[in-house]
Structures are given as C-alpha cells and as structure tokens.
Amino acid sequence: MFQRCVTPIKLFLLFFLFVVPSVTVSAQQENEVALEQKTTTEQQSAKANADEKKPGNAANDQTENANEQLTNEKRKIVAPINFLKQQQEDLKHYLEPDIVKPILVGMKEHVTLLEINKTSLAKGVLILLPDWQKNATGSKAINFLRQQLPKQGWTTITIQPPAKPSNYPSHAIEREKRIENNKKALIDYQDDLALLLKQIHQQAKEYPGVIIVISEGSNGALLTNIYQQEVTELPTALILLSSFLPTIEDNKTVAFNITQLPIPVLDLTLFRDNINVKSAAQLRADAVKQEMKAYYRQKQLHNITPSSYPKALLIKEINGWLASLGW
Numbered sequence: 001m002f003q004r005c006v007t008p009i010k011l012f013l014l015f016f017l018f019v020v021p022s023v024t025v026s027a028q029q030e031n032e033v034a035l036e037q038k039t040t041t042e043q044q045s046a047k048a049n050a051d052e053k054k055p056g057n058a059a060n061d062q063t064e065n066a067n068e069q070l071t072n073e074k075r076k077i078v079a080p081i082n083f084l085k086q087q088q089e090d091l092k093h094y095l096e097p098d099i100v101k102p103i104l105v106g107m108k109e110h111v112t113l114l115e116i117n118k119t120s121l122a123k124g125v126l127i128l129l130p131d132w133q134k135n136a137t138g139s140k141a142i143n144f145l146r147q148q149l150p151k152q153g154w155t156t157i158t159i160q161p162p163a164k165p166s167n168y169p170s171h172a173i174e175r176e177k178r179i180e181n182n183k184k185a186l187i188d189y190q191d192d193l194a195l196l197l198k199q200i201h202q203q204a205k206e207y208p209g210v211i212i213v214i215s216e217g218s219n220g221a222l223l224t225n226i227y228q229q230e231v232t233e234l235p236t237a238l239i240l241l242s243s244f245l246p247t248i249e250d251n252k253t254v255a256f257n258i259t260q261l262p263i264p265v266l267d268l269t270l271f272r273d274n275i276n277v278k279s280a281a282q283l284r285a286d287a288v289k290q291e292m293k294a295y296y297r298q299k300q301l302h303n304i305t306p307s308s309y310p311k312a313l314l315i316k317e318i319n320g321w322l323a324s325l326g327w
Contacts, residue, residue: 124209131217244280264295
C-alpha cells in the first residue's frame with residue numbers, strides 16, 4: 001500500500017522539477033525577445049526623428065520658426081492705446097461726420113465738434129471746453145449746451161481737451177519742490193492749450209457775432225492764467241463751471257488772475273459740488289471784493305445730484321447773464 005502511494009508522489013516531483021522550470025524559462029525568453037524588439041523599434045523611431053530635425057530639413061525649419069514666432073507673439077505684452085487718442089477715435093466713430101472737425105496744431109491733431117446756428121439771427125460763437133480727462137461729449141453740462149445753444153442762435157465749437165498732465169499734482173516731500181514741479185507741469189500743459197485756443201479763435205472769427213468761452217473744472221481755471229498772460233486772444237466774455245485746481249497755491253494764482261482780466265466773468269458753482277470747488281470759489285470771491293473787479297458774478301446753483309448741473313437752471317443763468325451784458 002505504501003509503495004502504491006509513493007509512485008504518484010514521485011511522478012509529481014519529477015513533473016515539478018523538470019517540466020515547470022522549462023516552461024518558466026521559455027516565458028522569460030519570450031519576454032526578453034519582445035523587450036529587445038521594442039527597444040529596437042524605439043531606437044529606429046528616435047533616429048528617424050533626429051534625421052527629420054537636422055538643419056538641412058527646410059520644412060522642419062519653417063515649422064520651428066512658425067512655432068517660435070507664435071510663442072513670441074503670445075509672450076508679447078501690447079501697450080494700451082493712448083487715452084487721448086482713444087477719445088478722439090470714439091468721437092469720430094460714434095458722432096456724425098459733418099460735425100466732427102479735426103484740426104492740426106503744429107504736429108498734433110485735435111478734434112472739435114462744430115454745431116452751426118439753427119436760427120435766422122446769429123448771436124455769435126460759443127467755445128466749449130470740458131474739463132481735462134473728459135472727451136468733448138463726456139461732460140453732461142457742456143454736452144447739453146452744445147446741443148441746445150445752437151437752437152437759440154449760437155454757433156458752438158466744442159474742444160476735445162489735451163490730456164491731463166500725468167505728473168500733476170506733484171507728490172514731492174518738500175513744499176518748495178512740489179510748487180516747482182506743479183508750476184512746470186501746468187506751464188507745459190498751458191502752452192499746448194494756448195496753441196489750440198489760438199487755432200479755435202481763428203476758426204470762430206469765420207462766423208458773425210461775439211466770441212464767448214465756457215469752460216469747466218481745471219481747464220476753466222487754467223484759462224484765467226492763459227488770458228491774463230495774453231498768450232492768446234481774449235474772448236468777449238468767460239463763463240466758468242465749477243472751476244478749481246488741486247492745490248491752494250494754484251487756486252490763489254487763479255483768483256488773482258481773475259481780478260486782472262478786462263473781460264466779464266460768470267463764475268458758476270453747485271450747492272453739492274466738489275469740496276475743492278467751494279474753497280477755490282471762496283478765494284476768487286474774496287480776491288474780487290478786495291480788488292473791486294467790475295463785471296464779475298459768482299453764483300451757486302442748487303442741484304440734487306452731486307456735481308451735476310440742472311439743465312434748465314444752467315441755461316437760464318447763462319442766458320440771463322448774457323442778456324444783462326447786452327447779448
């Protein structure tokens with residue numbers, strides 16, 4: 001019985017010792033052959049790619065140049081368009097071509113909006129100058145006057161103002177240095193504005209009647225400096241809307257210059273206005289009283305929306321003042 005059991009066990013051991021190892025070795029050999037074939041294929045593919053990337057391959061060079069150019073374009077940071085240039089292009093694009101009148105002052109192009117008198121009786125020309133940083137239609141008050149006054153007999157020329165000086169007001173620590181920097185920045189800006197006004201005045205003379213300037217904000221304040229220095233021809237009258245400059249020293253200069261102007265001045269402000277406007281207007285009122293300037297009127301208009309002129313009241317005050325002067 002024991003011998004019958006031993007024989008199957010021997011057969012199993014012989015199978016395990018000879019057959020199984022041979023099967024394992026065969027599988028390993030197959031794996032090694034497959035690995036060698038894969039390696040050979042990869043080497044051949046790499047060699048083919050290397051041959052394609054050789055400098056002599058013109059098609060590959062063009063592809064690489066195109067990819068490099070595309071990458072450089074993606075990396076390139078495009079500077080934003082000039083703010084004044086953008087405003088001018090907007091006016092040309094959105095407004096009717098017959099009212100947009102570009103003019104060349106020196107080597108610089110400026111844009112004006114011309115609205116011809118729409119009545120049988122021509123009263124004169126109103127030159128409208130918005131505050132800096134605003135386009136010709138950006139001020140609600142100026143744009144309202146541009147549209148309404150031609151119906152009352154006035155020809156209006158609305159100016160797209162030059163760009164605000166980027167370095168004003170100065171942030172220097174010493175007070176003397178700030179005053180010096182501010183003075184230089186304003187002189188440079190006033191020179192550009194004066195050249196533009198000279199050109200506009202010549203254009204205004206082509207139409208009958210008086211020439212009156214209406215200006216807003218900081219540009220209105222700077223006009224008093226330009227006219228007091230007689231850099232350009234004086235208008236018949238000057239109307240200021242919420243005029244001020246950001247520094248006390250500059251507002252004192254404006255107040256003094258107003259007392260020296262030989263033309264009538266209407267100085268309008270708002271009940272709810274910029275705090276700088278109120279302090280600057282007080283300086284002008286005090287200076288006029290001290291110098292006893294004739295033909296100067298300062299009036300505060302009541303408004304609901306801060307810094308926004310009520311349209312009906314604004315045009316009523318302007319017409320009333322002009323009528324008191326005989327226009």
